[in-house]
Amino acid sequence: MTFEMLFVFGLLAVTIALFISDRLRMDLVALMVVAVLAVSGIISPTQAVSGFGDPVIIMIAALFVVGEALFRTGVAATAGNWLLRVGDGSETRLLLFLLPVVALLSAFMSSTGAVALLIPVVLSMARKSGLQASRLLMPLAFAALIGGMLTLIGTPPNIIVSGQLRAAGFEAFGFFDFTAIGAVILFLGVLYLVFIARFLLPQSAIRETGNPHPTLSVFTERYPTAKQLHKLIIQPGSPLNGQTLSEAAVRSQYELTVFAVQRQGQFLSTLQPVLSQTRMQALDTLILYGRDEDVHNFCQALQLRRLGFPETEMMKLQQRFGLAEILLPPDSPLTNHTLKEGRFRENYNLSVIGVRRQGLALDTRFIDTRLAAGDTLLLAGAWEYIRALESKRELVVLETPAELQEIPVHAGKAHMALSIMLAMLMSMTLGWLPNLSAILLAALAMILTGCVTLSEAYRSLNATSLVLIAGMLPLALAMESSGALSFVVDYLIREYGNLSPILLCAGLFLMTSVLSQFISNTATTVLVAPVALMTAQTLGLNPEPFMMSVAIAASTAFATPIASPVNTLVLAPGNYRFADFAKVGIPLQILALAVTLALVPWLFPF
Structure with missing residues (x-):
């Protein structure tokens, strides 16, 4: 073992220890890694800072902008409201709907992109339902990673192992060859994340900085009148028709406060505020505050009829109107x-x-x-x-x-934002453009069309996540350049190469899974896949089960927040600690290992 290998192993050990200790911010530790590598001589200073220009970082930053545009235009809130309705305020029901959705999305686009798009949705849902975001974000990230196991394009490791099979003269994996194993892991993984991981996820609420804003429900507790919300329709022939509220003396005579009106034939989302000059019309729908007895007198005197106020309409109302x-x-x-x-x-x-x-x-x-x-x-x-x-x-x-x-400040651009996002997903799924190009164009289109302003786009960039990912990428490069990673791989193969095929698959799975917790799963696959292929050829066995085991294992980056950009993205908004990922992620890794060893020999015989 060379000095360079020892140095890299030591740096990796110190980095992991600092992460686990939680004494320093993880992005600060990542910057320290960059500084140490820059002066170590193992890689050049240019290589040490190369992570900040890595396509992965650029792609994630662009996805932050796309996600912010969906948030600012109200698309995220609409999706969140739908999930809240089907979830019915239950954490269990919410996760049972949310996790398959993100997994399916990740099967056809980057799991990092899927999570970046859905984080605003989940944070909105958590606030509205009174749930802790920390109970939703880690399951979201893990479901996205499992979703990458479902198709050939779900994650780069799948494409890498398929390409190496083709290069070696074997038949490459098909688009859905991964689906059977991935679907079983997804099914069992969702059950685990919903019914078992709840006991392992952090229970404490997210720490707030400064003075947190109260919700609308808090205002209604302070002011009893805020609970007295009514919806009335003006009947034909009502004396209110053609009058302003002041002319009809609604406030002074009936002690009612009308603040919104809906014209006939329009959707609730087009509700308009009632101003001093607003004239009422027959069949207008009025939204107002007041006592029941005053509302009754108002309806009797001016020929109005009460309407119901479904919860779905209340959610839409709050997109346009509020309290202060x-x-x-x-x-x-x-x-x-x-x-x-x-x-x-x-x-x-x-x-x-x-x-x-x-x-x-x-x-x-x-x-x-x-x-x-x-x-x-x-x-x-x-x-x-x-x-x-x-x-x-x-x-x-x-x-x-x-x-x-x-509240979406660019609500009028919602259809534009949705169209841009769908075009981005189609381009990535059908291969019209490289992923990075499609995402960059989508982010730029969001800004140019006014779905998000440039200042909002800058504010959307999560510096903590970007710095952490950019700072850790050079460490993977140092492990490869110093020979440290090859040393580990060679040692494991030398010691365990004579085991049975199923145990070899288990060893390759464990090795790939462990390495993927600390370096890019793409880099891990590039290094481990040739070893798996060579081992199968040397033993005269079919390489497909070995390569499939490596591909599935590369997507089990559950145990550390640096294992995948997906985990890093939810780290800050979920207020997680390093150990939280290990507590929830390791059992999920064991589950994925068990499913892989049970199905791979059956679907891809040795």
Whole structure:
């Protein structure tokens, strides 16, 4: 063993120890690895920083932009709402739907890309359902990795082993030759992740930085009126037809706050805010806050009919409208005036639906109450007007809900964003363009079409994940350049080459799986696949079962956060520690090993 090999093994051991200890941030450790390799002489300084220009890093960065565009246009929220409906608020049901979806997506595109696209969806679902994101993100990542086992193009190792078979004069693997084994692993893996891994996943909630925003439900607890939401339709012949709310004295006479209107024949997503000049029409649908008895009197007097408010419509409503809480400072022009005198709706395009004074909510009949300095007001209205409050110097914005952070600011571009994403997936699946080219073009198209702004695109880049991946790639290069990886492979083959074919497959699987926890599974496959092929030829055996074992094992990168870019992507948003991956991932590796050893000899006889 040469000095260079010892040095690389020592660096790898120290790196893993630092990761496990959790004393330093993992991206900082990765930068330290880059610095050590740059001065070691084992690889050149240029090679030491080559990870930052690696196509994988560029592809992941571009996928962050694509994912941000889907988030900003509301596509991610729509997908999340659908999964929430079918999941019915249950973690188990949610995972049973989510995991097969991401696995199927990963079967036809990069698993890294699939996870990058779905992380905003999962984070949105976790917040809306009250679940911890840490309970969803790791299963998401592992299902994506298993999805790569389903088809020839699911992951680079599958293509590598197939290509090497062809180069050696054997028949290459077909597109669906991987499917039977991958499908069984997926089925059992989903059961494991849903029903067993829940006891191994971290239980603590994600740590928040700073003052976390409350949800809309928190506002409804502070202000009783926020729970009194109603939906009414204006009947033909109603006196309200053709009038504004002010002309009909809806607020002063009935103590009701109408903040949204839906015109006949339009979808709920096209709801418009009710402004001071908005005139009502027959068959308009009104969304308002108020007491049941006041709503009853309103309907009787002005010929309106109550409608139901399904949960699905409530979710869509929250995409357009929300709540915010403000404080009146002593110099506010609203102090010592009523809401009507202060012309609040006319000036701010928002409605006051609750008032708190000295910590106590006032009675709902506060229309004639003179406001005082220190009063807090709960406002209802369109999100764009709530955002505009930040520029109003005469008001102090106390809190805006967490939902505001997820409201699509480019909702009108949703169809464009979806079309761009589908074009990207088709290009990658059908081989029209290389994956990197397709993803880069998609990211650029998202920016040029206004689905995401350039500043939003820059902010979407997860620096922690990118630096960690870029910093660890040169370590794999150093292991290859120093001969350390070949040394390990040669030693294992020399010691265990005389075992039975099934045990040899098990050994190759374990070796590939272990190495893939610390270096690229693509690099591991490139080095191990020739060994597997040569071993089969030397023993006069069919190489297909050996090569299939290597390919499946290369996708079992479950035990460390650096095993795959997929794991690294969920590390920060899931607030995971290094050991969390080992606790959940190692049993899944053993499961994949058992399935492979049971099926490979049957499907691909020795």
